[in-house]
């Protein structure tokens with residue numbers, strides 16, 4: 001008996017997502033981080049679950065509850081997030097990088113609480129670049145279908161397309177974070193989904209496919225994005 005009519009699009013597939021901010025230790029009691037709420041990543045995890053997928057949600061510290069039925073993996077730093085992502089890679093079909101990963105971390109976090117020095121009016125922290133998690137996954141020999149985000153404040157599409165190419169992604173979701181009314185910490189979001197068109201004449205400068213859903217709640221957008229992602233994933237797989 002065929003159940004193709006009731007089968008969900010991501011049934012039997014595993015989706016691994018990163019979400020939320022990362023925290024980069026300065027010393028045992030301090031860190032560098034950002035204002036990511038994790039809402040978009042958590043909404044995507046829920047939508048992927050509802051599409052039938054098994055879901056690993058690799059998350060930095062956030063104030064929201066993980067959706068029921070997803071495998072929550074809590075991490076702090078970018079390095080820990082990379083390690084957890086690689087750990088789940090062998091059974092991942094689709095990797096979605098929704099985390100706001102700190103680009104830099106303090107070099108040599110102090111192992112004791114740093115003390116204020118008398119007369120020291122300035123403190124210089126040396127930062128080193130974190131590994132690029134989504135680019136590492138997208139270049140891995142067990143490369144899953146890989147989707148990234150691009151948070152930009154200007155020239156959004158062009159920067160997003162260059163990230164799509166540079167990081168070897170299948171799709172990128174571009175996000176204008178200059179608008180204070182939407183994005184980062186809000187419940188609403190407006191995004192453009194971009195991908196390389198199959199069969200472009202020159203693979204170095206492929207034609208770019210575009211999908212621009214209306215501005216909507218992160219929950220509504222997440223459902224539309226998971227539909228887009230699973231359509232492209234299923235096509236890339238046949």
Ligand code: CTP
Pocket residue numbers: 018078097098099100101102103130131132133134135147148149150151152163
């Ligand atoms: N990303 C990642 N690991 C990093 C930095 C970013 O996996 N160390 C992922 C994000 O989760 C997102 C995508 O890369 O899916 C783009 O993140 P963004 O911050 O926009 O790009 P960067 O490459 O860090 O470039 P920049 O911040 O300089 O614009």
Ligand code: CA
Pocket residue numbers: 101102103
């Ligand atoms: Ca960045």
